Amino acid sequence: MADxxxxxxxxxxxxxxxxxxxxxVNRGKHVLLLEKGPLLRTQGQDPSGLSDFKRDELFAxxxxxxxxxxxxxxxxxxxxxxxxxxxxxxxPHVYKGEDGQDRATIEGYTAQxxxxxxxxxxxxxxxxxxxxxxxASFNAGRTDLLGDPNGDVLREARDWPISYNQLEPxxxxxxRLVGINGTRGGQLKPASQDFxxxxxxxxxxxxxxxxxxxxxxxxxxxxxLAVITRDHEPSGRTVPQDTxxxxxxxxxxxxxxxxxxxxxxxSLLWPIHNEPNFExxxxxxxxxxxxxxxxxxxxxxxxxxxxxxxxxxxxxxVACSAIESxxxxxxxxxxxxxxxxxxxxxxxxxxxxxxxxxxGAQCQVPQRAxxxxxxxxxxxxxxxxxxxxxxxxxxxxxxxxxxxTSDGALPIxxxxxxxxxxxxxxxxxxxxxxxxxxxxxxxxxxxNFGKRLSVAFMANQVPQRTNRIDLHPSVTDKWGRPVAYIExxxxxxxxxLMETLAEQCHQILVHAGDTTDVSYGSVENSIVRIxxxxxxxxxxxxxxxxxxxxxxxxxxxxxxxxxxxxGFMPTSGGANPTLTIQANSFRVGDLLSARx
Amino acid sequence: MVAAQVVPRDAQYVLNxxxxxxxRDNIDTRSNFGxxxxxxxxxxxxxxxxxxxxxxFWDGSPASSYPFDTVTFIWDGKRSPALSxxxxxxxxxxxxxxxxxEVPYLGQPSGLWAVSVRVPKGQVHAYRYLxxxxxxxxxxxxxxxxxxxxxxxxxxxxxxxxxxxxLGYRERRVLDALVRHVLPFRIAExxxxxxxxxxxxxxxxxxxxxxxxxxxxxxxGATNYIDKLLARDEMHHAVDxxxxxxxxxxxxxxxxxxxDPLVGPVELWQDLYGxxxxxxxxxxxxxxxxxxxxxLALLRRHAITGAFVHPRRGGNSGAAGWEYLESRYVDNAGQxxxxxxxxxxxxxxxxxDYRG
Numbered sequence: 033m034a035d036x037x038x039x040x041x042x043x044x045x046x047x048x049x050x051x052x053x054x055x056x057v058n059r060g061k062h063v064l065l066l067e068k069g070p071l072l073r074t075q076g077q078d079p080s081g082l083s084d085f086k087r088d089e090l091f092a093x094x095x096x097x098x099x100x101x102x103x104x105x106x107x108x109x110x111x112x113x114x115x116x117x118x119x120x121x122x123x124p125h126v127y128k129g130e131d132g133q134d135r136a137t138i139e140g141y142t143a144q145x146x147x148x149x150x151x152x153x154x155x156x157x158x159x160x161x162x163x164x165x166x167x168a169s170f171n172a173g174r175t176d177l178l179g180d181p182n183g184d185v186l187r188e189a190r191d192w193p194i195s196y197n198q199l200e201p202x203x204x205x206x207x208r209l210v211g212i213n214g215t216r217g218g219q220l221k222p223a224s225q226d227f228x229x230x231x232x233x234x235x236x237x238x239x240x241x242x243x244x245x246x247x248x249x250x251x252x253x254x255x256x257l258a259v260i261t262r263d264h265e266p267s268g269r270t271v272p273q274d275t276x277x278x279x280x281x282x283x284x285x286x287x288x289x290x291x292x293x294x295x296x297x298x299s300l301l302w303p304i305h306n307e308p309n310f311e312x313x314x315x316x317x318x319x320x321x322x323x324x325x326x327x328x329x330x331x332x333x334x335x336x337x338x339x340x341x342x343x344x345x346x347x348x349x350v351a352c353s354a355i356e357s358x359x360x361x362x363x364x365x366x367x368x369x370x371x372x373x374x375x376x377x378x379x380x381x382x383x384x385x386x387x388x389x390x391x392g393a394q395c396q397v398p399q400r401a402x403x404x405x406x407x408x409x410x411x412x413x414x415x416x417x418x419x420x421x422x423x424x425x426x427x428x429x430x431x432x433x434x435x436x437t438s439d440g441a442l443p444i445x446x447x448x449x450x451x452x453x454x455x456x457x458x459x460x461x462x463x464x465x466x467x468x469x470x471x472x473x474x475x476x477x478x479x480n481f482g483k484r485l486s487v488a489f490m491a492n493q494v495p496q497r498t499n500r501i502d503l504h505p506s507v508t509d510k511w512g513r514p515v516a517y518i519e520x521x522x523x524x525x526x527x528x529l530m531e532t533l534a535e536q537c538h539q540i541l542v543h544a545g546d547t548t549d550v551s552y553g554s555v556e557n558s559i560v561r562i563x564x565x566x567x568x569x570x571x572x573x574x575x576x577x578x579x580x581x582x583x584x585x586x587x588x589x590x591x592x593x594x595x596x597x598x599g600f601m602p603t604s605g606g607a608n609p610t611l612t613i614q615a616n617s618f619r620v621g622d623l624l625s626a627r628x
Numbered sequence: 629m630v631a632a633q634v635v636p637r638d639a640q641y642v643l644n645x646x647x648x649x650x651x652r653d654n655i656d657t658r659s660n661f662g663x664x665x666x667x668x669x670x671x672x673x674x675x676x677x678x679x680x681x682x683x684x685f686w687d688g689s690p691a692s693s694y695p696f697d698t699v700t701f702i703w704d705g706k707r708s709p710a711l712s713x714x715x716x717x718x719x720x721x722x723x724x725x726x727x728x729x730e731v732p733y734l735g736q737p738s739g740l741w742a743v744s745v746r747v748p749k750g751q752v753h754a755y756r757y758l759x760x761x762x763x764x765x766x767x768x769x770x771x772x773x774x775x776x777x778x779x780x781x782x783x784x785x786x787x788x789x790x791x792x793x794x795l796g797y798r799e800r801r802v803l804d805a806l807v808r809h810v811l812p813f814r815i816a817e818x819x820x821x822x823x824x825x826x827x828x829x830x831x832x833x834x835x836x837x838x839x840x841x842x843x844x845x846x847x848x849g850a851t852n853y854i855d856k857l858l859a860r861d862e863m864h865h866a867v868d869x870x871x872x873x874x875x876x877x878x879x880x881x882x883x884x885x886x887x888d889p890l891v892g893p894v895e896l897w898q899d900l901y902g903x904x905x906x907x908x909x910x911x912x913x914x915x916x917x918x919x920x921x922x923x924l925a926l927l928r929r930h931a932i933t934g935a936f937v938h939p940r941r942g943g944n945s946g947a948a949g950w951e952y953l954e955s956r957y958v959d960n961a962g963q964x965x966x967x968x969x970x971x972x973x974x975x976x977x978x979x980x981d982y983r984g
Contacts, residue, residue, distance in 0.1 A: 070644030075983055079638055080698075081686040082983060087971055088938040095861035096929075097675075098661040119648065119674040121658035144648075272981045280971040289982055314640070315647035336643040337706050337739050338651035400957055402965040443936035443953060448929075462932075463925040466905035470898075473812040482957060482965050510652040510674075 034330045034344035038064040038311075039628055041331050041345035043318045043360070046148020047613040048351030048597030050296035051206065054303070055621030057310040061628060064311045064343060065301070066333055068352065069116060069144030071314035072151070074291035074298060083289030089444040091115055092285040093458055101126075103506055105133035112448070112458045113138050114152065114285060116145045122510040125355065127518040127560050134504075138455045140518060140562040142353050145287075146314050147297035149353065149564060150610060154284035154408030155258035155293055157212045158432050158607035159203050159221040159615075161417050162196035164492065167603050170419070171428050178426035179528035185428045188495045190602040193574040193583035194619075200224055202615035202622075207256075210614060211264040211294040214256030220414035229262045231410075232279055234437075237401035237485050238410035241435035244487075244544035248536075250415035255434045257407050258294035258610075259283075267299045281404045281441035296614075316341075319511060321348065321364040323371050326591045334511065346628055347592050351617070354566040354599035358382045358501040359516040361570070361595075366503065366514075374589035380580050382501040385520060386568035386604040387561070389431065389530045391554025392488035393537035395547040400482040403441035409434045416489065416536055417606050427529050431491025431606035433537060440484050443477075454561050485547070487540050489533040490563075493604050494523040501569045522556055530554035565609050570599035585620050596620050632720035633746040635685065635698045639731045642702060642742040645681045649674045650704055650768070661864035663770065669707075670770050677860045679768045680755075680784050684984045685746055690974040693983070697786040699747045701766075703728055703757055706739040708767060710759045713741040717755025717781070720745070725758055749788045749940075754781040770863055785859065787940035790852050793859040794866050799873040800851055801890055806876070807847045807854075809897050810931040813952070848952075853934030853943025865926060871916055872923045876900065879911035939976065940984075947976060 040056055042049040045067040057063050072084035085091065096110040100121045111120055117138060118124075124136035142149025163170050168189040171177070177185055201224065208227035216226050231254040234242075245252045261278060263270045269291055271278060278292050291298040304310050315336035322330045328348045335341050350357045361381060365372035375381055412434035415421060422430045440446035447468075451461025462468065468476045504517035522530075531554065538552035555561035573579030576588045585600050587593040596617045598609050605612060650673060657664070657671035670676045685696035703713045714725035728741035747753070754773065756763045765772055766782035774780050785793065792800060858866040880889035880896060889896060903909040904924040912920055934943030936950065944950060950968045957965040969977040973984035 070647065071640055072644060073640075078641070079636070080641070081688070082684050082698075084641075084644060086684075086938075086984065087973070087982060088940070090933070090937060090941060095857065096865070097659075098864070100658050100661065119659075122652065122654075122674050277970055277979065277981065282971065315643050315651075334651065335738075336647040336651060336733055338647075338653065400959070400965050402967055404966060404968060404971065443949070444933055447932050459929055463928055466901075466921075466924065466928075469810050469901065469928070470812065473810070477812065477953070477956075481953065508654070510654045510658075512653055 034342040036064070036343045038062050038343065038345040040064070040347045040349060040624065041066065041343055042349040042351060043331065044148060044350070044352035044597060045146045045301065045312070046142065046296055046351065046353065046597070047150055047610045048353070048617055049349055050147070050300040051614045051617035052349065052596060052621030052624060053310075054209065054300040055618060056625055057304040057307050059625040060309060061625060062309045064313065064345065066316045066318055066331070067146045067312070067314045068317040069146065069314065071146040071297075071312070072116070072287060075289055076291060077302065085287035085289040087280065087282045087286070087289065089442055092445070093448060097121070099136050101136045101507055103134065104136045105129065106135040111138060111456065114143070116143045116151065116287070117141050118144055123515060124507060125516050125518060126504045126507050127520070130559060135560070137560050139560050140355050140564065140566050142564050142566070146301065146312065147295035150258070150295040151287045151297065152285050153564075153610060154438065156409055156434065156608040157207070157210070157214070157256045157258045157611040158412065160605035160607055160612050161220050161414070161430070162222070163417075163419060164429065164603065164605045165192040165194070165196050165199070167191065167429050167492065176423070176426050177428055177525065179525040181524075184496070184523060185494055185525050189428060190495065190571075190573065192602060193572055196222070199612075199615055199619065202618040203611065205618045206611055206614040209266045210258055210296075210299045211260040211267060211269065212256050212258050213261045215254040218251035218253040218414070220417050228256060229260060229264070231257075232261050232275060232407070234410035235279070235401055235403060235406045236399070237397060237403060237482070238435050238437055240397045240485055240544040240547065241487055241540060242411050244540035244542070245411060245413050245415075247543035248415075248539060250413040250540070252411045252413045255409040255412040257409065259407055260292055260294060267303050269298060276405070279405045279407055281406055281438050283406070283438045284408045317511070318352070318360060319363070319513065320360065320367060321371070321593075322368065323374070323590065325370070326374065326589060328590060328593045347594065347624055349594045349596055351595065351597040353597050354385070354569045355501050355516045355518065357595055357597055357599050358569040359503065362503050363513055375580070375587055377589060378577050380571070380578070382569050383497045384495045384568045384571050384602065385499045385501050385518070386493050386495060386601060387520075388563055388565045388604050389491040389493045389526050389533070389554065390489060390563050391530050391534045391537070391552070391556070392486055393534060393541050393550060393552035394484060394486035395541040395544070395550040396479060396483050397485050397544070398546045403437060403482050406437040406441055408436065408438045410437055411435050416533060425532050427532060428494065428525060429492035429529075429603070429606055431489050431533055433487060433489045433533070433540070436486045436488055439486055440480070443481065446481060446484075454558065456560065485541065485544070487537040489537055490608055491529060491533055491606050494525050495568065495603060496521070496523055521559055527556045530556045565598070565604065567598040567601040567604045567609055570595045571602040572600045573602060584623050585616070594620060594624070631724065632726045634726065635744040635746050637698070637700060637742075637744040639733065639738070642700065642731045642740060643733065643738070645678065645700065646702060646704070646740060649676065649678060662867060663864035670768065673768060676768050676770050677863060679766065682784065682786060686983050690980060690983070694975055695749055696746050697749055698744050699784060699786065700742055700744040701728060701755070702768070703741040703759070704739070704768060705741055708759065710741065712760055714758040715743065715755055716758060717753050719747050719751070719753040719755065747786050749786045750790060752783065752785040752789060752791050752793065754783055756781050771860060785856065789856060789942055792855055794855045795858070795869060795873070798877065799869065800855065802873045802877045803854065803869070804847050804851050805890060805897055806927055807850045807931045807934070809901055810928055811847065811850060811935050813848055848935050848948040849939070849943045849945025850931045850934030852945065853937060853941055854930045856942040857930060868917070868923055868926055872920070875913060875916065879909070882911060
């Protein structure tokens with residue numbers, strides 16, 4: 033017998049679980065939420081009047097630590113993580129590199145705290161297009177796809193078991209309850225209702241991106257961002273008197289001490305935190321699940337001191353980010369053959385792991401801007417998500433393009449992300465160029481501080497069965513459990529798609545005015561890159577032989593086990609995934625509240 | 629010295645600061661990057677340097693809050709069971725013990741003990757726990773010092789501390805010279821700027837904003853930042869500095885025929901910089917430190933961070949690094965293009981919504 037029983041036990045508190053928890057608690061269900069990380073509060077929430085987040089560049093990327101993981105090729109290298117990312121020596125993700133060697137990586141971790149990745153993300157809250165959810169139908173019968181000699185794309189493209197129209201009301205719910213600013217006109221994503229708050233004035237540097245998009249005839253709109261710009265009634269949050277001060281460079285990779293960034297804690301969980309039928313336990317890591325037949329009947333977790341405890345629920349929701357959810361299910365399966373048979377009957381658990389094809393272009397603009405007055409992005413375009421554009425370029429799917437504004441906005445972040453493509457490479461670009469010193473340091477600042485503009489694309493990645501999450505055969509975490517092992521490559525069509533979209537970003541900057549030093553590219557040469565968009569591995573579908581979850585996100589051979597983080601996605605969509613994960617979680621919340 | 633002012637912080641706060649680092653089954657020495665002696669149990673704790681927890685202080689007013697930190701002492705009773713725990717040290721009057729209380733979890737004692745006290749910024753203190761009446765150094769915090777009488781005490785320092793903790797006088801002078809060469813502030817116009825930052829302010833403004841700025845120099849506090857970083861967050865890199873700084877001092881002195889390199893020509897340091905970058909330093913003892921370019925990389929990362937970091941970290945003294953950018957980059961109307969003050973807490977910055 034478990035120590036305690038609830039209607040619903042949810043594991044994780046980010047975009048995948050918080051929306052359904054919000055729904056279920058408001059409908060009177062007795063819900064326990066277990067979160068591995070801490071509960072870091074805003075100034076207004078914490079009785080001390082202080083937040084555990086600071087406007088301090090070293091909170092995003094802190095002191096050097098050394099990778100001390102046996103049997104990985106990058107053992108001994110330094111790494112830099114934020115205060116809410118895991119200690120890599122306690123719990124690394126390990127990936128197999130191009131050279132076949134294993135390496136520990138911070139990539140693929142979102143954030144470990146109440147609110148999950150939504151605490152650190154830039155807040156870009158785009159919807160997917162209707163075609164993103166039906167890429168098998170969209171591509172059926174095509175013979176014009178480039179870079180796909182073996183027909184993999186047509187074979188592996190999948191329609192989602194739900195349509196855009198089915199998801200659409202939940203997009204509206206998410207936009208209303210989360211709290212998002214942006215504009216609707218020019219989007220390729222139909223909306224039945226508009227709950228956007230008005231955006232703030234864009235940063236001056238974004239005018240160049242806008243000019244480039246205009247010159248190319250790309251319809252643009254203000255990037256929807258999960259930051260409130262007006263008092264937000266559903267969550268009870270209020271904004272500062274001078275709303276322009278909402279714009280600070282402490283956005284992407286920073287938590288917000290004022291709670292204006294609409295993470296799931298402030299927007300969805302705080303409004304219900306005092307309800308008697310809701311309990312939130314932070315600093316509690318779930319180690320494994322056990323089942324009796326088709327019913328998961330115990331959730332085993334460690335309390336904040338590391339003591340073993342158990343709890344059960346009529347419904348168990350796993351939403352600890354795709355990689356960690358797959359790992360939790362595989363750890364549970366490893367301990368029980370019957371659990372294994374039920375969760376992985378078709379061998380697809382962990383397979384079809386997805387991230388995004390992404391990349392972009394950057395340049396120097398002639399006029400310096402104060403990039404410290406910014407949110408994460410100002411302008412977006414769906415130009416390259418239009419079906420005609422996709423087909424005319426021989427691609428299977430499209431993507432969104434938007435400009436970044438918070439990148440390199442502060443002096444230390446400018447240096448530590450200089451020519452560093454990912455979080456594993458923090459500082460390497462700057463340190464690799466010893467000429468940046470003295471006079472040259474001044475020249476470097478003159479040329480770049482407040483003058484770097486980047487435009488990024490985010491596009492669908494071809495699903496491949498061999499891209500997968502597994503348990504590592506030898507590396508274990510601080511609880512002695514095998515860590516997640518990531519194997520992935522880019523498909524040839526992915527590379528072609530990334531080149532095509534990077535060129536679009538390039539053209540935007542070429543047409544943006546007197547820009548110089550324009551460069552462009554993608555992650556095609558780096559298989560570790562994940563953008564912290566971790567999707568797939570437990571994909572949903574209508575065919576039990578072809579998916580891990582049913583259309584309601586329930587594991588096919590369990591009665592009460594649901595997975596609602598980005599793992600459910602059979603294709604990764606042509607935009608940042610968080611809003612879609614939230615919308616789907618609201619949808620599952622509706623289904624569950626009818627069920628119990 | 630006045631009696632310690634205890635600051636209420638709730639159980640959630642203490643648990644938030646502990647679980648990730650302390651709770652574990654595995655006791656491999658995964659967090660030993662060279663900073664621990666063999667057998668030190670801290671090597672199994674992630675980021676043990678975070679203890680005791682140094683955080684901001686808030687009493688409702690920016691002006692009266694800013695000069696203080698909140699220091700939270702934590703005793704892990706699961707590792708070392710106790711019936712009573714007090715903390716005593718130089719931060720409290722006559723070393724009068726301050727009792728820690730048991731932190732509850734789900735209505736039961738969690739095993740953690742904690743107390744938070746208000747301590748002025750810019751200070752260094754020694755402390756010990758009294759565990760069931762017996763004095764003990766903090767078994768988690770790696771900062772320790774042995775007194776003349778042989779007693780081992782633990783140490784902490786608060787934000788903006790400028791008291792040297794890691795590097796000796798000569799090491800700091802050599803580091804100063806290296807850091808100045810890395811940073812942009814030694815150029816004549818910038819050097820003038822740095823001194824202007826401080827002198828242009830009237831005393832009242834200066835005391836309110838920068839009570840902790842001590843030395844306006846071309847290194848804008850980066851050397852002090854490095855000294856503090858090596859004392860705590862990157863203790864494992866202290867050895868790099870202890871080996872390389874005296875070695876550089878010695879080999880430059882030899883090149884000058886015994887003259888003090890600190891008064892040597894600037895070219896001396898420029899040449900050295902190039903040699904470090906190319907890993908080819910005549911006179912370098914490669915057996916003692918095999919990769920001089922690695923030391924240069926360390927120095928450059930630390931120097932730029934120290935120049936532009938939030939001043940609470942001991943660098944960017946008087947926010948001079950930020951002011952440099954603020955004044956250097958302006959639009960045609962004379963408006964700054966790095967308005968850092970609007971986001972940063974008052975009285976350091978102008979923001980009164982954010983409290984630091």
